[in-house]
Amino acid sequence: AQSVTQPDIHITVSEGASLELRCNYSYGATPYLFWYVQSPGQGLQLLLKYFSGDTLVQGIKGFEAEFKRSQSSFNLRKPSVHWSDAAEYFCAVGGSSASKIIFGSGTRLSIRP
Amino acid sequence: EAGVAQSPRYKIIEKRQSVAFWCNPISGHATLYWYQQILGQGPKLLIQFQNNGVVDDSQLPKDRFSAERLKGVDSTLKIQPAKLEDSAVYLCASRNDRAGPEAFFGQGTRLTVV
Numbered sequence: 001a002q003s004v005t006q007p008d009i010h011i012t013v014s015e016g017a018s019l020e021l022r023c024n025y026s027y028g029a030t031p032y033l034f035w036y037v038q039s040p041g042q043g044l045q046l047l048l049k050y051f052s053g054d055t056l057v058q059g060i061k062g063f064e065a066e067f068k069r070s071q072s073s074f075n076l077r078k079p080s081v082h083w084s085d086a087a088e089y090f091c092a093v094g095g096s097s098a099s100k101i102i103f104g105s106g107t108r109l110s111i112r113p
Numbered sequence: 114e115a116g117v118a119q120s121p122r123y124k125i126i127e128k129r130q131s132v133a134f135w136c137n138p139i140s141g142h143a144t145l146y147w148y149q150q151i152l153g154q155g156p157k158l159l160i161q162f163q164n165n166g167v168v169d170d171s172q173l174p175k176d177r178f179s180a181e182r183l184k185g186v187d188s189t190l191k192i193q194p195a196k197l198e199d200s201a202v203y204l205c206a207s208r209n210d211r212a213g214p215e216a217f218f219g220q221g222t223r224l225t226v227v
Contacts, residue, residue: 004155006155032214034214034215036218041220041223042220042221043117043204043218043219043220043221044156044204044206044218045218046215046217049213049214049215051214090155090156094214094216095214096210096214098144098163098168098210100146100158100161100168100169101146101158101206101208101216102158103148103155103156103157104155105154105155106154106155
């Protein structure tokens with residue numbers, strides 16, 4: 001069955017500190033993996049995606065994620081967070097065309113001044 | 114390019130009333146999704162369309178929810194009758210499978226059932 005686990009419900013980091021948000025997935029075939037960000041009252045914005053090639057992918061706003069097939073993980077990282085990064089982050093998994101996209105429960109990121 | 118459009122943005126109804134949400138996907142996107150996002154949770158897929166055909170509606174509560182996608186473009190999601198637990202944000206997303214695997218989301222409709 002297709003599923004996504006985000007073990008951290010809420011994370012607080014200091015501005016300027018590094019960040020890692022965890023994501024583990026279960027998928028029967030080659031996964032397409034995504035990280036989305038959601039600000040209050042807004043829809044979801046794609047940060048980055050992985051579906052083949054280099055396992056370290058770069059996204060917008062200085063985020064990157066690393067796909068580790070052996071660990072079924074796709075963790076999101078940022079070397080130095082900004083106050084504007086405070087939001088809800090969702091990891092998602094899907095497949096090739098016409099497949100559904102399943103989301104994790106999200107991690108809320110707070111930034112300490 | 115215009116994004117996914119949804120309306121209304123907000124809706125408040127009483128339980129047992131009916132409500133409908135509208136979604137206009139990005140032009141040319143064959144795949145359309147409706148998600149339900151309850152406060153504090155991740156989006157839950159309700160239904161997926163490929164053009165005007167249903168691909169997956171396994172999580173759609175069919176006794177009260179219905180959805181259609183006429184002519185493979187716009188889509189409407191209806192709830193009749195609404196229950197208190199239907200209070201959520203309803204998100205529409207579309208995907209161009211030929212261009213990439215990612216879905217693009219609208220801003221959602223926040224439904225409050227009182």
